[in-house]
Amino acid sequence: MPPISEVLPFVVALAAAGVLAGLLAGMFGIGGGAILVPIFFHVFGILGVPEEVRMHLALGTSLAIIVPTSIRSFLAHRQRGAVDTQLLKGWIVAVPLGALLAAAIAAEASSTELRLIFAFIALALAFRMIFNRASWQLGKDLPRNPFKFLVGVGIGVLSGLMGIGGGVLNNTFMTLYGRLIHQAVATSSGVGVLISLPGLIGYIIAGWGAAGLPPFSTGYISWLAVALLIPITLYMAPLGARLAHAMSKRQLEVGFGIFLITVSLQFFLTVFV
Structure with a gap:
């Protein structure tokens, strides 16, 4: 282990990441993973x-x-009445199934492959958000099953492979089918619950007995990092939810897109530089 003087700056960085992750969870209906994953990696x-x-x-x-x-x-979002509970009920099997499949895939994938998956998906979603036009719609309402079920599975798989709560993908799906960004954000927070719980279990099983894991880890979960960041993110999430409802649709889209580009480029650098 490196000395405390070297570790302390990164503990501070983790704490700062927790503040941003909590705000993002509330503002964009995501769990903050898009910022936590690259910081954890370093x-x-x-x-x-x-x-x-x-x-x-x-x-x-x-x-x-x-x-x-x-x-x-x-x-916090449900108190404002903005969550599409019918969509969440329809995905109560599909999204967790996808998250478990993602853990199984991650167990077989290399570190480089996982970083590239993260970067490519983040970049594609960023351009979708920044250059979004009202005409970019596939329909005026959400599709029916089995397509909707398959979308739920896909969101679970891709989000589990990115370590995120599914907000970025669900926001895109819902807005492409005519839903308002604020309702998409609110509903995405519920999607995050459906992804993170089975994803947590899946990554514990996938990493069980793996070599090189740090102390106080269970599978691919570092409980020291969890203990440090959970209180911070919990405190900040309601503030992020209030900020989301005070911003315009375009502000949410552009801000989120710029953020995703930054994260994507950072991961490409870790692979190619």
């Missing part, structure tokens, strides 16, 4: 976690933190 590297398991540990730990954050964010 912090675990400084602490000597082997590269072979570092990205896996970052993804699993992010999902663990998303559990309470998503629940808190969902409750």
